Amino acid sequence: MADYDIYELEEIRKLVDGELPWTTVQQMMKNAKDTDRFDKWITILQERVPWDEYILLPLTPALYIVQKDSDRIVKCRCGHEFGDYRVNWKLSALIYVRDDQEKLSEVYKGLEQPDLKWMQLREYYCPGCGSQLEVEALPRGAPPDFEFLPDLDTFYGKWLQRPLPQTVEFKDMTAEVIRSWCS
Amino acid sequence: MSNELSLKDQLRLNDQKFAETGCVFGLETLPEKERDPGTYESVWHTLLGICNAAWSVGCKVSSSPVAVEGGDALWALHTPTGECICTSRGITAHVGLLASMVRHFIELDYETLPGFKPGDIFENNDPHFGGIHCPDFDTAMPLFYEDKLVAWVSAVTHANDAGSVLPGSISFMNPDCFSDGVPVTMEKIGENDKLYPWYEMRMKSRTRTPEWVMGDTRGRLAGCLTVRDRLQETIAKYGLDFFLKASREYIEDSRRYAVSRIKTQTVPGRIRKSQFKDLAMKGGNVVMPKQDVDILMNLPMEMTIDENAAVSFSLAGASGTVPFGENITPTALASGLLMGYSHVVGFDMFNSGATYAMKLQEPPGGTWCNPFPVDYFAACGLGWAPTVMWLTSLYEVTGRLYHMRGFVEEMSAGAATTMAAEWSGENQYGNYTVGLTLEQASNGSPARGIGDGEPAAWCIFTANADFGNAEITELYYPIMYLGRNMQPDSGGYGKFRGGMGHTTIWMVKNTDGGINYTAACSGIRSKITGNHGMYGAYPTMPDRISYAHNTNIKALIDDQKPLIHERGDPEYGDLEQNIKAEILEANVVVPVVVEHTLQDYDIVINPISGSQAMGDPVERDPEMVRQDLDTGLTRNWVAEGINGVIAHKDNNNEWTVDDAATSDRRQAILDARKARGVPFKEWWLQESKKVLAKEDMHEAVTDMWRSSMSLSPHYAAELRSFWNLPDDFEF
Numbered sequence A: 001m002a003d004y005d006i007y008e009l010e011e012i013r014k015l016v017d018g019e020l021p022w023t024t025v026q027q028m029m030k031n032a033k034d035t036d037r038f039d040k041w042i043t044i045l046q047e048r049v050p051w052d053e054y055i056l057l058p059l060t061p062a063l064y065i066v067q068k069d070s071d072r073i074v075k076c077r078c079g080h081e082f083g084d085y086r087v088n089w090k091l092s093a094l095i096y097v098r099d100d101q102e103k104l105s106e107v108y109k110g111l112e113q114p115d116l117k118w119m120q121l122r123e124y125y126c127p128g129c130g131s132q133l134e135v136e137a138l139p140r141g142a143p144p145d146f147e148f149l150p151d152l153d154t155f156y157g158k159w160l161q162r163p164l165p166q167t168v169e170f171k172d173m174t175a176e177v178i179r180s181w182c183s
Numbered sequence B: 001m002s003n004e005l006s007l008k009d010q011l012r013l014n015d016q017k018f019a020e021t022g023c024v025f026g027l028e029t030l031p032e033k034e035r036d037p038g039t040y041e042s043v044w045h046t047l048l049g050i051c052n053a054a055w056s057v058g059c060k061v062s063s064s065p066v067a068v069e070g071g072d073a074l075w076a077l078h079t080p081t082g083e084c085i086c087t088s089r090g091i092t093a094h095v096g097l098l099a100s101m102v103r104h105f106i107e108l109d110y111e112t113l114p115g116f117k118p119g120d121i122f123e124n125n126d127p128h129f130g131g132i133h134c135p136d137f138d139t140a141m142p143l144f145y146e147d148k149l150v151a152w153v154s155a156v157t158h159a160n161d162a163g164s165v166l167p168g169s170i171s172f173m174n175p176d177c178f179s180d181g182v183p184v185t186m187e188k189i190g191e192n193d194k195l196y197p198w199y200e201m202r203m204k205s206r207t208r209t210p211e212w213v214m215g216d217t218r219g220r221l222a223g224c225l226t227v228r229d230r231l232q233e234t235i236a237k238y239g240l241d242f243f244l245k246a247s248r249e250y251i252e253d254s255r256r257y258a259v260s261r262i263k264t265q266t267v268p269g270r271i272r273k274s275q276f277k278d279l280a281m282k283g284g285n286v287v288m289p290k291q292d293v294d295i296l297m298n299l300p301m302e303m304t305i306d307e308n309a310a311v312s313f314s315l316a317g318a319s320g321t322v323p324f325g326e327n328i329t330p331t332a333l334a335s336g337l338l339m340g341y342s343h344v345v346g347f348d349m350f351n352s353g354a355t356y357a358m359k360l361q362e363p364p365g366g367t368w369c370n371p372f373p374v375d376y377f378a379a380c381g382l383g384w385a386p387t388v389m390w391l392t393s394l395y396e397v398t399g400r401l402y403h404m405r406g407f408v409e410e411m412s413a414g415a416a417t418t419m420a421a422e423w424s425g426e427n428q429y430g431n432y433t434v435g436l437t438l439e440q441a442s443n444g445s446p447a448r449g450i451g452d453g454e455p456a457a458w459c460i461f462t463a464n465a466d467f468g469n470a471e472i473t474e475l476y477y478p479i480m481y482l483g484r485n486m487q488p489d490s491g492g493y494g495k496f497r498g499g500m501g502h503t504t505i506w507m508v509k510n511t512d513g514g515i516n517y518t519a520a521c522s523g524i525r526s527k528i529t530g531n532h533g534m535y536g537a538y539p540t541m542p543d544r545i546s547y548a549h550n551t552n553i554k555a556l557i558d559d560q561k562p563l564i565h566e567r568g569d570p571e572y573g574d575l576e577q578n579i580k581a582e583i584l585e586a587n588v589v590v591p592v593v594v595e596h597t598l599q600d601y602d603i604v605i606n607p608i609s610g611s612q613a614m615g616d617p618v619e620r621d622p623e624m625v626r627q628d629l630d631t632g633l634t635r636n637w638v639a640e641g642i643n644g645v646i647a648h649k650d651n652n653n654e655w656t657v658d659d660a661a662t663s664d665r666r667q668a669i670l671d672a673r674k675a676r677g678v679p680f681k682e683w684w685l686q687e688s689k690k691v692l693a694k695e696d697m698h699e700a701v702t703d704m705w706r707s708s709m710s711l712s713p714h715y716a717a718e719l720r721s722f723w724n725l726p727d728d729f730e731f
């Protein structure tokens, strides 16, 4: 398999930063994939965050699942923590809904505007750094998308062949947080 | 492989072997590939070349604009039991349908009656029996080598008109299956390489442009015969035994590729993406009273990847059937999914292989994606419309997975919308005409993990994105292109934007009897944005058309005054600024059958969307914003307000970024977000009360929730629990 691991860390860094010529990127797309990409990727990302917790999985360009002591939590690149990765992180974000014409007009004008009777434009921000983490266009009544609930123990134990120290149940815990809000 | 087995028994054996081994045809090894990889690879390319030769021949033999100009067709080679071995370029969404059609012929005992003989021609377009919609005619011929059935060749073309209730082939307005068009229901339509006369008679009496429909049929046939002849030569060269074995191995090889790609480039778990589609038809120009209704469709995707890298898709929560053409059968949906999968997961050897690497859970009966168990009369005039919108989620969710593993070069955001322009009426030669332009076959492509999408060069329903030549389109319809432009900011706003869509300005020209224009739904969103954004990007704008009837354009031309060549300002466009007309509609919600018959010098503005952006817009490289300002692809209010880039235009119309002001502006945007954003829980406490009270909820929205919740009880329970609604709550 080592035959495929043909890229230096620096080359992957350039790829990630969009610094490779398009022809080189195309060649990388056509080649068989390098099997150590994930390790190099984590190395690059780990160097770039200002904190020390180990990155288990990058969820988005801003959010990471990290090992913090015995917990696996979602953490922003700025350091803000969102809690257990099995709960939709949006429940710990700031939200802003563009639900009137004035707020909508800052983003869409005239015939480019959607109809707010049919949808809400929901923006989710990091409370720490103000990054816009996701924008959702949904009708009222739609729960926020819980984009990804990874099965981390299967991933590390069975796919990467290096099990994590403890295992946790693969379970969506969002409803439990909601229940705690209802009392 | 046994000569004694009937095809039907062979099918059963194949299914059994796959169930036992997890490998297609039970191929736990690939002996031909291992024995002689060079020959294996070279024959694969020979077969590809044969299919592509059929595409070139078939599209040229046909005479319809869709085939000749758009190449909207496909030829494929199959095993004796129907699994697809390889295909031509073209509309790859059909590969699964063609494979399942051959399988159905076998399951229906056609091997006994009418039998499979050299030169036989079979066809289907009927959604009740595996078709997608009537304009897509699926044709197949059994291929023989020395008296043995050794393969099938199939073909599909998209006809300009298949006789649905209104003219055209994007038949969103069909109220029921009886208005879906001329059915060819799993029929033998010819023998000895010749079409039966009654087939041609039926097309003559039941389609509006029979010359083009029959041209397409002959094109399909010509392509099939091309494949037959060249396959004979290939088999003669490499031997029948090798061909039969290798053709099976190509399919298993492809399955393995898809599985290994999932395992090495994604992460196991559950991934979800919501998706919606509006149909605002109330008060509009419709066919039947039941269509006087506003509808929002729910198109949810849940994808799970288990420890064996098996992928499963669920549509739990999908809303009910609609009294329009936007329903689709699971067979056709699975075929669309195979195409989407081939784009984003397994495109090394494109064939039926990937089908065995994933599973589409049967959607609840009575949903738009499984209509017939509950509503047998449902129309499927344009089942692709909700399907391609649903598939945009596949691009985004796999993009997210690739990002997690660091394969940023493979990432893609979602698509936006697909809107088709159709013309029907009297053409410039004094004849009746009906047909599509190819504008919709060329959207902007989605943003990538490392850069912007490409403008007007991509299309979700075909890998063969091509909007055709304006000059040729002008020969088919009585219209003249006054403009075909990149639409500024039509690729959303983000760190990386989607490629731009393009907007066409047509002037009607040289029609005596007048011509009708329809902005037809092949995946429109008009009341809502084109999708979500990804990673904090804003979604693309909704689809809206404009038109003007009985204009002063002739006088403007005579006086050499400005006309209209682009859409212009979204609040006060070039149409309103430059043109006077008896009827001038600048902001029309679509889909729409324009009620006025258009005459010479009338104007239509027809936008085609870009695709979605990716990432927080304030992280966009200011230099990329500057370039977009210079080329007119973005507007200054977007640069300043959304990207936080302060730039100034000099006397040469060139822009310069003010770096210091840009940094300040960006910090101000981040601060403003933190100031106006509220903790989710605070919002949730208020919002859940509004949901309970159905406050400010459009009827289309409550209707959708009622439908989704009644069809998918688990989905309903999760939704109720999220908003803390009573257990018996209904919208």
Ligand SMILES: [Zn+2]
Binding pocket: A076, A077, A078, A079, A080, A126, A127, A128, A129, A130, A131
């Ligand atoms: Zn942050």
